[in-house]
Amino acid sequence: MADYQDVLARVRKVTAQMLNVDEEEVTEDKDFAFHLGAESIDSIKLVAGFDEEFGIEMDEAEAVQVQSVGAAVEYIMKYLD
């Protein structure tokens, strides 16, 4: 069973790297586009980054619809469980 806090930490790390923001800014409640400045191409980079970090292959059409850091954690955990 995946650990929520562990997944969150790794999602924050990847998000900070991909969006070139400070990791402190990347909290669960943050929306990738609205709060963290992600553009449309960034959502694809994020999905690729999460796939690589977690060794999974998410459904890209679904994954790019995920709007926030917290929702990303929930979505990724479905693949890990």
Place this chain on the structure above:
Amino acid sequence: MRLVIFEGDNFYNFFPIAYLRPTFELRCGHSLLYEKIIRNHPGLAVSFFCRDYLAETFSARCPEGSAVNDLRSLKDDLLVFNGNLLVKKFKLHPQGPEEIALSEDGEILYSRIKKETAGKLPCTDIRSFLDTAREKLPVEKAPDLTLITYQWELIQHNREAIDSDFEIAGKSGIEGMVDKQANIYGPAERLYVAPGAEVHPQVVIDTTGGPVTIERGSIVFPHSRIEGPCYIGPETRITRGNIHEGCSFGPVCRAGGEIEESIIQGYSNKYHDGFLGHAYLGEWINLGALTTNSDLKNDYGTVEVYMPDSEGNWRYVDTKSTKIGCFIGDHTKTSIGTFLNTGAHVGVMTLLMGTGKVLPKFIPSFSWFLEGAVTAGYGYARLLETAEIAAGRRERSLTKADKALLDHVYKLTEPERKKAIRKDRKKLLRG
């Protein structure tokens, strides 16, 4: 008497441009390869044989009354042709002895088979039928015929095919409109402007190097130069085009900028400035402004193209030519400023975003090339939506069969795509 046109076994030598069509449906000169065979054998019923997964979509496009992958149609007197043949005036007379002509590599070029013999050949699949015919029939020395073995050979033979098709068509002169301020430079009899075609002012048509055909409904807009040999298919627009020798445009294309010795299958746009040379584009492609390909290496070496073999193993194939551009599969779109490498293989329905650098030589089908990496992008469904929109802009639509074919090719191309995506993920993470 029936004309049989079969697709060669080496269809993988024509990927990506033959993912969605049989190889005999590829264009060279004025027309498709199979159209030239039919042209030389008028009035005969026709049977086509191709990969099973192409049969349904091809049936919707093939000449009315033709059979596709119907083995029952082989119970007849037959004139059999390898669909990869690039024929000029060669025709096989319906009357004559049974015979089979082979290439140096043992490929069947053509055959005349009587009904009685055809009835005794195995009819479980076309390959068994042909292989047995090859064993049983007397082998004749074939005249000098061109068998297209790799996709780049279509480009290499395009100039002579345009010359030949123009001569055989026997049409010359202006039946459409050529403005008096347009210039024809060279023999006027080497120009054919079909009814409904227009050549606007300040256009130069240079026939000194070869013939130029402009088909019905096409328009050549001002400040274009068209250098023969050249074929412009129906309903195509040339806008500020600097069209060098050896180009063929299928129907409903939009072409501009600099184009040299290239073939565009049809329904594709290369509307803006940018160079396209020694290239073959499929259908429903859109090349964004300043998309440019290289067709010559800086060291003038021969060009290699990344392609699968018969087992599906991918490797670089030496074209033995120094002038090779790119091969782009149907439905692909490029952004502004996309630079394609010499000998690039760009798959079906890919989306390329320029990076300011030359892109990799191989971009797998159904992938999104973004920020210098092959990705899954927004996924296959989004690509299909874009394809529907693009077709709608030309008052067409994707049929159920078209979508089923795309689904099939999506799965077929999955291994190489996944491999490239996994490899490039690390590149994205590194930034």
